[in-house]
Amino acid sequence: MQASKSHAVKPNIKSRLRPTTLSVVLLALLGGTAIPAQALQLYVDTQTQQVFTSPGINRVKLSEFEEVNEALGKVPPEELKTLETRLRQKKKKEELKAAEELTASLAPKSNWADKISLRGYAQLRYNQPISGDNVNLASPADKFISDNQNFGVRRARIVLSGDVSDHLYVYIQPEFNSGPDSGDSQGGKLQIRDFYSDISFDDKKEYRIRAGISKVPYGFEILQSSQNRLTMDRADAVNIASRDERDMGATFYWAPAHIRDRFRDLVRSGLKGTGDYGVLGLGIYNGQGLNRAELNDNLHTVARLTYPFKFDNGQFFEAGISAFTGKYVPKSSQITVGGVNVTPSFDSKGLRDERVGIHAVLYPQPFGLQTEWNWGNSPQLTADGKRIASTSLNGGYIQAMYKLDNALGSWIPYIKWQRYDGSEKFSTNAPHSHLRETEVGVEWLPRPELELTLAYANMDRTNINTFVPSLNGFRQVKADMLRAQLQWNF
Template sequence: MKLSLSALLLLAAPALGQVPADSAKPAALRRLIAPTAAPPSTGETAKKHWYEAVSIRGYMQVRYNRLLETNPDLKCEQCDKSWGDNGGIFFRRIRLIVYGQLHPRIYFYLQPDFASTPGGSTSGHFGQIRDAYFDIGLDANSQFRVRLGQSKIPYGFENMQSSQNRLALDRNDALNSAVVNERDLGAFLYWAPTKIRQRFASLVSDGLKGSGDYGVLALGAFNGQAANRAEQNNGLHVVARLSYPFLIGKQIIEPGLQAYTGRYALSTDQLSRGVKYCPTMNYVDQRAAASFVLYPQPLGFQAEYNVGRGPEFNAATDSIETRRLHGGYATVSYRARVGGQQFYPFVRGQHYEGGKKYERDARSYHVRELEIGLEWQPLKFLELVPMYTISSRRFEDYQTQGNRQRGRLLRLQAQLNF
């Protein structure tokens, strides 16, 4: 693990002291979601002070989940904490993003969230870092680049797709349970040809719900304890991903494969008194997934499935064990443009059986869920989403054994983009 991290840092070193000899460099790619370093022209950069290259954007999401609710005990801790009993009008996200191209080969991205709530607290709207990283281009066009800092882990298309862009209100349980908040501290090497980097950017800017530019090939090492959490053992996780957006006639499809491996360390504050666990508190944490996306022109289809092993509570033995997991989702969508407005009706089904290592006692889950919704964009600054959810969830830890909940609810979200 240490060798892979050192190798990424050594690759970046030569780029710091170099300026491209050819001053006619391609223009910067448009960066709307998860932007990455693509060099602007050297002449343009020379005319600017560094602070003139810095931009600000963001978005806010307000939700209400209690309409037509049939079971207040139906909840999803990882999805939306305002689900169920005592839930009300809720800020799901308040993001302010600062980013910029400081040098033809140096790009930075800083994204705090101001809708965070510390665990166990009744106070909300705390600021917390989501992304804080910089990219170092290893060649004149940053086709190879190293990313250092806290950023999204290249595992799962929907995990990497921004919540500002996603149709369903929450990410699927099956792949999102791999990396809570989708992020961690790490070092990553990304590669993609300039033409494909431009395609990744257009899949977002053209309203096709792309994931952003995480390269055709991604390799990296990360702590494995998730964002804003201290490392708990001496081993890094390693991850690899391969994904390519093919242009076939007027359609674009993007198949992908990804996998990671490491050991996850449970923390004492997530254990119930009386639950049994491995003396070292370290568990195998391995997953592999396949992705397929047909971008909505106008009909869209998106599906992912993953398998693996990880910590999970076993009610039969009152213990946390390394167990197998599997699950995925499929989404069908349609894009309709009427005047200056856009409509995206969608249906998503998901299934997951396995543990959620970040929750109490690595809580055990069995999820079957159907969601029917519509994203309406009356203006580019405003999005409105009603989504009807039909759900069956078994989620149990040492304190809540046998907890199975079924129900239906209508969820509403208003999103402001700026």
């Protein structure tokens, strides 16, 4: 019985066992032990094809087909060495793969929330009139400039931002205080200042769309964060283009990757840059202002082109041009003109609201200059007080500064002169504003997280808050004021 079984499987087993015999030899070699081939007794099960080291039922002695020594004699030593090397390499790869899999299984799972940062800043102000008509003095940029006001939290903000993915960036900034309310009501409120996403189309993020509530890309100071701005307030002539600087809409931005880095460096180095708003910006937005309802079907359109040059000596210089157009719906209320109560009328579909502006900045290294000027048309109360119509405007500012770094910190003394003649479209009845103002001050940063600014301001501005029947218009106010601001960054 055994013999017949042996003869029946001999042809198949012989062809299959040649590589098996060779493998046994190689394993012996890799194990570092010389095992004499003739001393190794192997048996194969004719049904399961398994190899055993002892005889049994249905098992045929391997040496009946081919001795190990015979297999060794037929395989060249060079081939054996090559096979041995391959086996070692395979074993090493398997060990490395197992180690990598173990490391990956033990590593914490990545989450987009890990890339989100939380930061913020706050500004405590003190305004003290020292001469002039401080009772009637008022400024749309700072509600703490008014009679019987001293300390005030001008801004208190927290910024949540970060990359959700390689092509989606989010930015959320609430405002915790925006000035006092009148009467017995308590001042301060919570509102959204920014809530947008940047959707990029390429890995370098040179092309992106910003959608949501964000700054209107116009001019320079509008885009410069209050956290980085040198002077107390933005110039009225520019800021009235977009009061609160923001609106709801979508903007396309483009800038080469190395220029995006340059925009960021101009902020991080303390040179008072705007941050990255692209070389080119093209956008559409509601046009009624931050957190205000849209009142017509007309969208504002805006375009901005700017470029930060870097000279061979390391000096940065930026210049650009901006423009926007649309229709704005003003707000009117009853006033008394010539003893007659009148509610100014206007086209309910909106009035022409457009302007073009230029800006140029020689960054303080150490001496710097900054200027903006713009011209246009915007809704404004007519001289007779009966209508609101689109009327011409123009204005801007010039600012000089000097940056000095020493053992006590960073110092930037400055002087800023501004003028404006035109509409205050965001105020009730869109009054005409006549403004001439000079501010002299110094900013001191003893530490990166602390900033103190002291300034003197000579103001000649229109109080746009109250229509005076006896004047058939708004009061022009002149005053001198000392101002201080402590800012902490976190």
